[in-house]
Amino acid sequence: MKALVYEGPRNVVIKEMPDAKIEKPTDVLVKITTTNICGSDLHMYEGHTNMESGRILGHENLGVVVETGSAVERVKVGDRVCVPFNIGCGFCKNCERGLTGFCLTANPGMAGAAYGFAGMGPYSGGQAEYLRVPFGDYNCLLLPPDAEEKENDYVMLTDIFPTGYHATVLAGVEAGDSVVIYGAGPVGLMATISSALKGASKIMVVDTHPDRLKLAEKLGAIPIDDSDGSSADQVLELTGGEGADRGCECVGYQCSCKGHEVPHLTMNNLVKAVRPTGGIGVVGVFVAEDPGSPDKLMKEGKLAFDFGQFWMKGQHMATGQANVKAYNRKLRDLIAAGKVKPSTIISHELPLEKAPEGYENFDERKDGWTKVVLKAAA
Incomplete structure (x- = not known):
């Protein structure tokens, strides 16, 4: 064959x-x-x-x-x-x-x-x-x-459709919730569709690729361009300073900023962009080790995660493949x-x-x- x-x-x-x-x-x-x-x-x-x-x-x-x-x-x-x-x-x-x-x-x-x-x-x-x-x-x-x-x-x-849906389940999306989704790739777009199916009142999708953000907008989301690193602040502004009720991580550890891999970028942005006691669902791939990663911590499967802020905000997180x-x-x-x-x-x-x-x-x-x-x- x-x-x-x-x-x-x-x-x-x-x-x-x-x-x-x-x-x-x-x-x-x-x-x-x-x-x-x-x-x-x-x-x-x-x-x-x-x-x-x-x-x-x-x-x-x-x-x-x-x-x-x-x-x-x-x-x-x-x-x-x-x-x-x-x-x-x-x-x-x-x-x-x-x-x-x-x-x-x-x-x-x-x-x-x-x-x-x-x-x-x-x-x-x-x-x-x-x-x-x-x-x-x-x-x-x-x-x-x-x-x-x-x-x-x-x-x-x-x-990808079940995985995008899984992100909303892990985050705890319910009817009326505001949702921020990091990543407008296929899984992020499926999380957008899934959030709409669940009755989310506001869906915000973050990415740096204009073509993908246009697709997210076509699906009914508010596109947020993170090219300047201001996505979390934009989410706060769109939610009256409170933050989104739920957040979905649909990028994974190879997320990048201005062409450089920054494995902790989306995770820390979600902590900032999601309201206190809000939920975060992580379906983007994170691995136990990547010896080839340019990031020293990620070589050992670790992240520079803002756990203190996560804890202080009383947020909850669930992870894993669908x-x-x-x-x-x-x-x-x-x-x-x-x-x-x-x-x-x-x-x-x-x-x-x-x-x-x-x-x-x-x-x-x-x-x-x-x-x-x-x-x-x-």
């Missing part, structure tokens, strides 16, 4: 790889039709992780079931399915509690597994023609009859009902063969390159 393979920092190539196949009775084999490039992929692409050469990337995957293991009962050949980026077993302590992003079975020795991702188990990614899905009955989300028509919407259920299965059914049904259209943020649709070009342009944050979807098959 054709697949996108990681060969080293900023070096990904399309290669012929051994076909994905059924390995266990609970597996499902999916012929990939659409797979996305995620901002999280860029951490590996840029060489910030211990990703091994020769691995297939891609954790936002959708396609058609072409084979099932002998123990699979619910999923059938021909079903169109969306696959959560995190792999859950369905029966461990965390999966039973709905915390599928922290499965204790799929990646022994670590809480959490994912497709084509450094440190998240041996599973190949789906930026390929075929994908093996472990625990297929549990992990495959069946799609409704309009699956082909709305494929670019449903593929967002693999990661438990996709906790949200994807309900979000699917919103798409099916025409209540939400996450594909609005897609900027480029490329054939799988052009994935290296997609990575290069997305990594350079070129204007207009907001979300890239790859078409592996018709």
Whole structure:
């Protein structure tokens, strides 16, 4: 099969790889039709992780079931399915509690597994023609009859839409709340949509890229340009000096200021921009270590976090990757009902063969390159 393979920092190539196949009775084999490039992929692409050469990337995957293991009962050949980026077993302590992003079975020795991702188990990614899905009955989300028509919407259920929604859950967003979202990338834009779904009274989105801020404004948010570093002050002004009720961190440790990485920037801005006793939800990626980081603390996975101010303001914070299965059914049904259209943020649709070009342009944050979807098959 054709697949996108990681060969080293900023070096990904399309290669012929051994076909994905059924390995266990609970597996499902999916012929990939659409797979996305995620901002999280860029951490590996840029060489910030211990990703091994020769691995297939891609954790936002959708396609058609072409084979099932002998123990699979619910999923059938021909079903169109969306696959959560995190792999859950369905029966461990965390999966039973709905915390599928922290499965204790799929990646022994670590809480959490994912497709084509450094440190998240041996599973190949789906930026390929075929994908093996472990625990297929549990992990495959069946799609409704309009699956082909709305494929670019449903593929967002693999990661970024549930992740953006998760940010609002972690922050505690409720109807009537004011919300500030740091990051107008794909996840931040999904948090914008999610805040609106939850009935937020005011949504403010912070970024430095004009094209992304325009998208946020199109989604009903107040765009805040942080090019001069004044975003927190702008939020305070927009909220009568009180600060936002809730804040979402949708950037991660590679946030930058005037071209330089400042890992603690968005976290400390949120502490300043969110009101006393307000909530902060953090879904941007922060890693245990990044030896290649230009920041001395971040090399060891640490931040110069303004904990004193955070404590004095009595704020609360929750963090971590999204438990996709906790949200994807309900979000699917919103798409099916025409209540939400996450594909609005897609900027480029490329054939799988052009994935290296997609990575290069997305990594350079070129204007207009907001979300890239790859078409592996018709």
